[in-house]
Amino acid sequence: MFRFFENLVNPYVEYEKEDRPPQDLWSFFMGYSQPFKKIFALTAFMSIVVAAIEVGLIYYMGRIVDVLEQGPEKMWAQHGTELIIVALFIVFLRPIFQAFDVALINNAIMPNFGTLIRWRAHRQVLRQSVGWFENDFAGRIANRIMQTPPAAGEVVFQAFDAISFSLAYLIGAAILLTNADLRLLLPLVIWFALYVLLSRWAIRRIGPASKAASDARSAVTGRVVDAYTNIHSVKMFAHHDREEEYAKEAIEEARRTFQIEQRIFTKMDFSLVLLNGLLIVGVVGWALALWVQGDASVGTVAAAATLTLRLNSMTAWIMWALSAFFRQLGVVAEGMETIAQPITLVDAPDAKPLQLSDGRIEMTGLSHHYGRSSGGLNAIDLVIEPGQKVGLIGRSGAGKSTLLKLLLRFYDAEVGQIKIDGQDITAVTQDSLRRQIGMVQQDSALLHRSVMENIRYGRPDATEAEAMEAARQAEAHDFIGELQDPEGRMGYASRVGERGVKLSGGQRQRVTLARVILKDAPILLLDEATSALDSEVEAAIQSTLYGMMEGKTVIAIAHRLSTIAEMDRILVLDEGRIVEDGNHDGLLAAGGLYAKFWVRQSGGFLKTEDDNT
Numbered sequence: 001m002f003r004f005f006e007n008l009v010n011p012y013v014e015y016e017k018e019d020r021p022p023q024d025l026w027s028f029f030m031g032y033s034q035p036f037k038k039i040f041a042l043t044a045f046m047s048i049v050v051a052a053i054e055v056g057l058i059y060y061m062g063r064i065v066d067v068l069e070q071g072p073e074k075m076w077a078q079h080g081t082e083l084i085i086v087a088l089f090i091v092f093l094r095p096i097f098q099a100f101d102v103a104l105i106n107n108a109i110m111p112n113f114g115t116l117i118r119w120r121a122h123r124q125v126l127r128q129s130v131g132w133f134e135n136d137f138a139g140r141i142a143n144r145i146m147q148t149p150p151a152a153g154e155v156v157f158q159a160f161d162a163i164s165f166s167l168a169y170l171i172g173a174a175i176l177l178t179n180a181d182l183r184l185l186l187p188l189v190i191w192f193a194l195y196v197l198l199s200r201w202a203i204r205r206i207g208p209a210s211k212a213a214s215d216a217r218s219a220v221t222g223r224v225v226d227a228y229t230n231i232h233s234v235k236m237f238a239h240h241d242r243e244e245e246y247a248k249e250a251i252e253e254a255r256r257t258f259q260i261e262q263r264i265f266t267k268m269d270f271s272l273v274l275l276n277g278l279l280i281v282g283v284v285g286w287a288l289a290l291w292v293q294g295d296a297s298v299g300t301v302a303a304a305a306t307l308t309l310r311l312n313s314m315t316a317w318i319m320w321a322l323s324a325f326f327r328q329l330g331v332v333a334e335g336m337e338t339i340a341q342p343i344t345l346v347d348a349p350d351a352k353p354l355q356l357s358d359g360r361i362e363m364t365g366l367s368h369h370y371g372r373s374s375g376g377l378n379a380i381d382l383v384i385e386p387g388q389k390v391g392l393i394g395r396s397g398a399g400k401s402t403l404l405k406l407l408l409r410f411y412d413a414e415v416g417q418i419k420i421d422g423q424d425i426t427a428v429t430q431d432s433l434r435r436q437i438g439m440v441q442q443d444s445a446l447l448h449r450s451v452m453e454n455i456r457y458g459r460p461d462a463t464e465a466e467a468m469e470a471a472r473q474a475e476a477h478d479f480i481g482e483l484q485d486p487e488g489r490m491g492y493a494s495r496v497g498e499r500g501v502k503l504s505g506g507q508r509q510r511v512t513l514a515r516v517i518l519k520d521a522p523i524l525l526l527d528e529a530t531s532a533l534d535s536e537v538e539a540a541i542q543s544t545l546y547g548m549m550e551g552k553t554v555i556a557i558a559h560r561l562s563t564i565a566e567m568d569r570i571l572v573l574d575e576g577r578i579v580e581d582g583n584h585d586g587l588l589a590a591g592g593l594y595a596k597f598w599v600r601q602s603g604g605f606l607k608t609e610d611d612n613t
Contacts, residue, residue, distance in 0.1 A: 005107035009035050011116035021124065021340040025329060028336055032117055032152070039108055040160075046101040047164040053094055055172030058310065060086060062180075062303025069298065105160055113156055114149035121145050121339045129345035130410035131370075139225025140218045141338055147214070148335030151328040158328075162321030166314060173307050177283070180300040181290055187282030194275055195315065202268045203326045209261040210330030216254035218334065223250045229498075265323060276312045283308045345412055345430075353432035357421050358386035359522050359553035361407070366416035367576075368406055376402045378576035380416070384569075389554040391564030393597065394573035400557045403573075404525050407555070409433055420523070438521035442528035444512040446500030451480050452492040454500075454511055458519035468492070470518040473544045476510035517548055524549060526556035561598055570594060 013035050022028050033040065064083075067075050076083075122145055133141070170192065177184040227234055227243045234243055287304035290296035366380040377399040384390055392400050406413050409425050418425045425433055438458070446454045455467045462470075471477040471492075485494040485502065500508040516524070526545075546566075558564045565584045572580035572593050580592050587594035 001103070002107055005103045006111065008039055008108045009112045009116075011035075011112045012119060015120070017123070017127070019343040019346050021342070023336070023340055025333060025336070028332070028340060029152070029155075032113075032120065035116065036109065036113060039104065040156075043101070043104045043109065043160045044164050046097070046104060047160050048168040049097055050101045051165045051168035052172055053097060054310075055169060055176055055307075057090070058303055058306050059176050061306055062297075062299035064299070065302040066297050066299030105157060109156055109160075110153050114153040117152050118145065118149040121148060121335075124339055124343075127343050128341070129343075130405070132341070132344070136338075137222035137226060138229070140222035142225075143218045143221040144335040144338040147217075148332055148339060151331035151335065154328040155325055155332065158321045158325040162318055163325065166318045166321075169314065170311075173311065176303065176307065180303065181287075181296055183290070184283060184286055184300075184304060187279065187286060191275060191279040191282065194278075198268065198271050198275065199322055202264060202323060205264050206261070206323050206326045207330045207333075209257070209264060210327035211334050212330075213254065213257040213261050214331045214334040216250065216257045220247065220250040220254050223247050261327070268323065272315055276315055279315075280308045280312055345409070347429050348427050351427060351429045354420060354423060354425075354428040354436055356436045356522055360384070360386045360421050361523070361553060361555075362419040362422075363403075364417045364419075366403075366406065366413055366418065368402055368411060368413045368415070370402075370411075371414075375399075376576055377406070380576075380578060382571070382578065384553055384555065386553055387551060388569065389549055389567045390556070391567035391570040392555055392557045392573065393559070393561065393564070393570065393594070398573040399576040400573055401527060402576075404439070404527060404555065404557070407525070408437060408439070436521055437523045437525060438516040438519045439525040440509075440512055440516050440527065444500070444505070444509040446496045446503070446508055446511060448495060448498045448500075450489070450493050450495055451483065451511060454496060455492075455514045455518060458515035458517075462518055464492070467514070467518055470514040471511070473517050473547075474510045474514035475544070476507070476514050479507055479510075513544075517544070522552055524552045524554045526554065526558075528557060528559065572597075 015034075018031075022031055067079050070078070125141060125145060174185060174188060177188060224247055227247065234240065284301070284305045287296055287301045291298065291301050361382075361384040363380050363382040366382075367376070367378055369376040375397060380399075380403070392403065394400055405411055407418060407425070409430055412426060420433075420436075447457065452464060452467060455471060456462050456464075458470075459466075468477060471480055481491050483494040483503075484490045485497075487495070489495060496502050496508075496511070500511070503511065542563075554567075556564055556567065564570060568583065569581060570584060570587055571578050572587070574593060580587055580590065580594050582590065588598060589595075
């Protein structure tokens with residue numbers, strides 16, 4: 001039975017991805033709710049049915065009180081069959097209706113709706129550019145992806161479990177009191193009007209307060225995750241106290257916003273108790289007055305009393321459900337600040353896969369400053385012929401890494417154009433572009449998965465034997481065989497920890513090299529590919545690196561000039577411009593920047609900082 005309801009909706013159903021998702025809550029929910037439309041309609045109908053049954057039971061209890069006045073023998077003779085039918089309905093049919101309603105909410109909607117939002121939100125965020133991720137905390141992004149689905153599920157749950165049920169119940173109560181005596185409806189109407197005013201007051205405050213509290217919680221997550229991710233720096237500089245204070249600021253702000261939110265609930269609860277007292281006294285008191293006057297039966301008084309007591313117990317639940325509804329809407333609204341952000345770096349509508357034949361790279365008038373007035377690249381004109389090996393050097397901030405990022409289309413150039421084999425890279429699909437490029441970065445971060453999975457990330461369809469051969473070429477096979485993680489997994493099956501922290505820098509870089517060797521892309525980018533290796537290991541894999549470059553178009557950034565001295569061309573960047581272009585001997589003879597760098601370096605190492613632009 002459970003499986004039937006659980007399979008009513010497929011949360012992974014295909015859908016049309018949006019580069020500019022809706023920015024308002026209603027459209028957001030409508031978009032994500034499309035696969036659930038029929039289930040939502042059926043659930044709303046069942047909530048009405050269940051509420052009608054509950055009101056009907058109260059009505060029938062009043063009828064039983066009136067029937068009791070006829071005496072035992074007469075009551076059984078005239079109403080025995082009726083009582084048996086109602087009893088059978090209560091025992092057998094009522095649970096079926098209730099179970100069907102609950103199964104729709106708990107089994108068909110709740111697990112699948114949250115899953116659908118989490119899956120689609122994750123897919124949407126993965127489509128964002130590298131620059132987008134660089135402008136936010138990974139912890140805050142992850143927190144919003146994780147907290148939005150349950151909040152959205154809670155919104156849907158309250159909409160059907162409480163709000164639709166309570167509205168149907170209230171309408172049924174009004175009909176019941178009207179049938180008993182129209183005058184009994186007056187105190188209910190007055191109470192309902194005051195209840196609506198109270199709800200409106202609470203709702204207008206709960207939404208913003210909940211969003212502020214959710215924002216504050218995300219800030220706490222962002223700061224805490226930032227400290228944990230950079231725990232080596234925290235320990236190395238002995239900044240526990242600074243990190244504690246940094247987190248405490250955010251934690252205190254989260255406490256303050258939560259206090260404001262809870263004050264609203266306290267005021268709401270007090271007002272609700274007062275209103276419910278007026279409801280009980282108004283309806284039951286009036287029913288008693290009508291009974292005294294002979295205008296109402298004892299059953300009417302009993303039904304009215306039962307109904308108001310039931311409403312009294314329900315109203316706190318309904319108000320809390322409404323509060324939860326709008327509080328969770330606030331959480332969803334906060335999550336939308338991440339999930340619903342437009343995708344700014346997209347494939348062109350008619351983008352085709354990159355057709356790489358030779359590997360010729362052409363850059364024309366290329367400028368990029370990250371939206372600033374300085375830094376980055378200035379009017380670069382560059383042609384790299386197929387199979388050419390180009391070294392790239394320059395001071396920190398000269399624009400070396402920016403050039404590689406633009407070639408990978410991590411950013412769209414502000415001015416200018418990049419072509420590969422005559423194809424503008426903005427006119428081809430991003431995935432096809434990056435599949436043709438292999439890159440070894442200075443920051444050789446790995447996924448928190450097995451060594452084998454990390455190597456095969458370069459080419460997922462490769463065999464394990466091919467991955468091991470790539471590891472041998474990267475001088476990684478021997479140390480991999482000695483690895484063992486805390487769970488007892490060994491060798492290629494061992495996990496490397498978050499960003500590969502369980503491996504040394506040199507080990508991480510060799511695994512990264514193995515991954516790129518396995519990928520075997522025709523264009524190769526090296527950003528300080530051997531910076532984390534000791535001299536002995538570097539010397540051992542130099543031949544491997546040059547073997548990797550054979551037949552490929554290569555751009556290599558290096559501070560250790562000896563690693564690029566044998567390149568076909570060496571480009572010297574300064575303040576975003578190419579100021580020198582030639583081979584090693586020619587540049588030394590020219591006596592320019594390259595010659596000065598070569599003279600100043602010790603052991604072939606250029607003394608500049610890492611290039612982060």
